[in-house]
Amino acid sequence: MPPPPQQAPEPAGLQLLLQPEVVAPNHPPPAPPAPAAVPAPPQPQGEARYRRPLVRLQAVPNEDHVPDNYGDGPDELGITPAVYQALERHLPPDLAGAPAEVKRYFMRSVLRNYVPSPSQRIRTQNQREYRERILSAYQPLHPELYTNDPSTFILPAFLQAINGNTEESITSIMMEPAPGVFAFPMLKPSFCQMLMSEVNNFLRWAQSANQSIMRPTSLDRHGRGAALSDFGLQEMLDNLMKDFISPMSTVLFPEVGGNTLDSHHTFVLEYGEADGARGFHVDDSEVTLNICLGKHFTGADMYFRGIRCGNHVNSGTHDEEYFVHPNVPGQVLLHHGSHRHGVFSVTSGRRVNMVMWCKSSVFREMKKFMTDFSGFCRECQFQRTARQVQHLQELTMPFNFCQLP
Known part of the structure; x- marks a missing residue:
């Protein structure tokens, strides 16, 4: 594995853009003034130091600006010259005219937070090569599954509700067996059978x-299964998320960016009696779609234990948060990705589920700067309520004049 890229040194022309800041040195306080005949010593004037200015990118690019040339290929971070040139148009005017190495330095400091690490790039490349090997050799059993129009697999009632594009039409086809868990029919039985056989x-x-x-x-x-994107179903699933799951998530899960879902990880898992339970966990998603495809089985009920943020994922469960729901073939469950849950063991037969972890890169970026998740986390809600109660008690507490000095 190649060593991580080192921090680039500041370019020589960087000081041209830095503004001096006068900082008083850490001198002891001046001595008491001398007798009138002796003038007091002069006060220290401080020394000039430099601080790095805060550079804010402009939201609207300057299309009239001609960016510099940043070479022919990507640098050690994998950033291509085209990315630098596009980002340069967003630089503020006082920086846009600086030397190219100065602009590159600042743009790298911005892009470094978003480019993948060397290990991530290697993992992505391995994943790409893995899929290319499969797609070049695997012959689909049901080519109709690979259509880019998933509406052919959707039940007419569900399709009508989504096309209504209102909160009333979407919620009219659902039941909410527990807070934040929505159950509804969505896919035709023929699709479930074809997907399992595929x-x-x-x-x-x-x-x-x-x-x-x-x-x-x-x-x-344990169990057996596969990621559906590995053998060619990526585009169909992309459209399924965009056209059907996103409209529902916009209405049901706005607090986690339900209207900004932009990627997913979708897989099918099959469990039998010998495979045990699927342990207590949270999903790597903002919104999770879980479809029981079949087959004939008993047991394998899902249980839920409340929604938590990352800071409180291991906190206790309140009695009203514990909920058990059966896996019903053909039924869809839609829930918050941070809703803690698990699946009991299959007691007979085989259970097959398709799970789609829907993700929002916008919400994940915003989450880095959030400290309060009371919009969905039960423990954050309790802590916020406790702070409010304490504040009200302090405001209404009678003032004791005897405490005055």
């Missing part, structure tokens, strides 16, 4: 071709 066909092909399969998640060490 996954089985893919797993059989992988075994016969000696193609190793990446596990869909690190949580599932």
Whole structure:
């Protein structure tokens, strides 16, 4: 693994953009004034120091600005010259005319927070090559699944509700068996059957071709399954999230960026009696869609234990938060990704579920600067209420004049 890139030194021309700041040195207080005949010593005037100015990018690019040339290929961070040139148009006017190495230094300091690390780039490249090997050799069993229009698999009643595009039409097809958990029919039974047989066909092909399969998640060490994007269903699933899940999430989960979902990780898992339970966890998602595809089974009920932010994910469960819901073939569950949950063991038969972890890069960036998640976290709500009660008590507490000195 290559060593991480070192911090680039400040360019020589950087001082041209820095404004001097007068900082008083840490001198002891001046001595008492001397007798009148002796003038008092002069006060220290301080020394000039420099501080790095706060550079704010402009929201609207300057299309008339001609950016500098930043070479022919990506640098050690993987940032291409085109990215530098595009970002340069967002620099403030006093920085846009600076030397190229000065502008690159500032732009790198911004982009460094968003570019993947070397290990992440290697992992992404391995994932891309893994999928290319599969797509070049695997022959789909049901080509109709790979259409870019998932509406052909949607039940007419659900399609009508989504096309209504109102909160009333969307919630009219749902029931809420527990706060924040929504259940509804969505997919045609024929789609569920085709998807299960397609996954089985893919797993059989992988075994016969000696193609190793990446596990869909690190949580599932038992059972069998696959990530659906690995064998060609990415575009269909992208449209499923954009056209159907995002409208629901906009109404039901606005506090976690339900209207800004822009990526997903979708997989199918099959569990039997010998595979045990799926442990207590939270999903790597803002919104989770869980569809029970089949087959015939008993047991495997899902249980929920309240929504928590990352700071309180291991906190206790209140009695009213504990809820058990059966896995019903053909039924969809939509819930907050941070809703703590698990699945009991299958007692007979085989259970197959499709899970879609829907993510919002906008909300994840905003979350870095948030300290209060009382919009959805129960513990944050309790702490906020406690602070408000304490503040009110302090305001209404009678003043004791005897405490005055």
